[in-house]
Amino acid sequence: MPSADVPVNLDAKFASFDEVWAPRVVGQINDYEVKIAKADGRFVWHTHEGTDEFFLVHKGQLTIEMKGRDDVSLGPGDFYVVPRGVEHCPVAGSGCELLLLEPRGVVNTGDAGGEPMTAEPEAM
């Protein structure tokens, strides 16, 4: 369980792991979790019925493909909030680093589940 009262340097946190599509919990805001994830290539199509999902690109490039909406392309310093209920598929360039924000307990693959992409967020 990450402490809420320690400052966090994002670059240092990203440097501490290599796994992609495996979010790490790096902070908590009330009942929300601040997560970071490395990403590379195509994730899976999924939907979070109960929550919006915040993506902020720290490094690299991320495209979010969505059903019924235009793709959104994000670079460093860009963020996007995928509205709840919108089926989406993140597609990342090499070396992509993301900051995510969601209510505690949200599963990264939403309704899709299954291996190999579903990952229990890991505290660090």
Added chain:
Amino acid sequence: MPSADVPVNLDAKFASFDEVWAPRVVGQINDYEVKIAKADGRFVWHTHEGTDEFFLVHKGQLTIEMKGRDDVSLGPGDFYVVPRGVEHCPVAGSGCELLLLEPRGVVNTGDAGGEPMTAEPEAM
């Protein structure tokens, strides 16, 4: 009211205003607001009894002084979550740019209120 389905470039948003200690709402995640603020110099001592407060430094330097805790010094890419109920006073270097996250409706000066620092967050 900012739309939830438009990508946001933080640098462009910061370039669009100059006022300090006047948060702008740039996104929404469920019932939370993503805000940005420019900061320079000393804010006011205040407490948010009902919520944690997330500070991510986009540019510049921010020190968060707290009652009963060591100061926290943050640079670009550093974040800190001030726990609810902890009296704090942000002190910013020149050119400081912050990304904040709080439940909708939180007032920037918390229990302190009053002029000149209390600002109604402005949508953009």
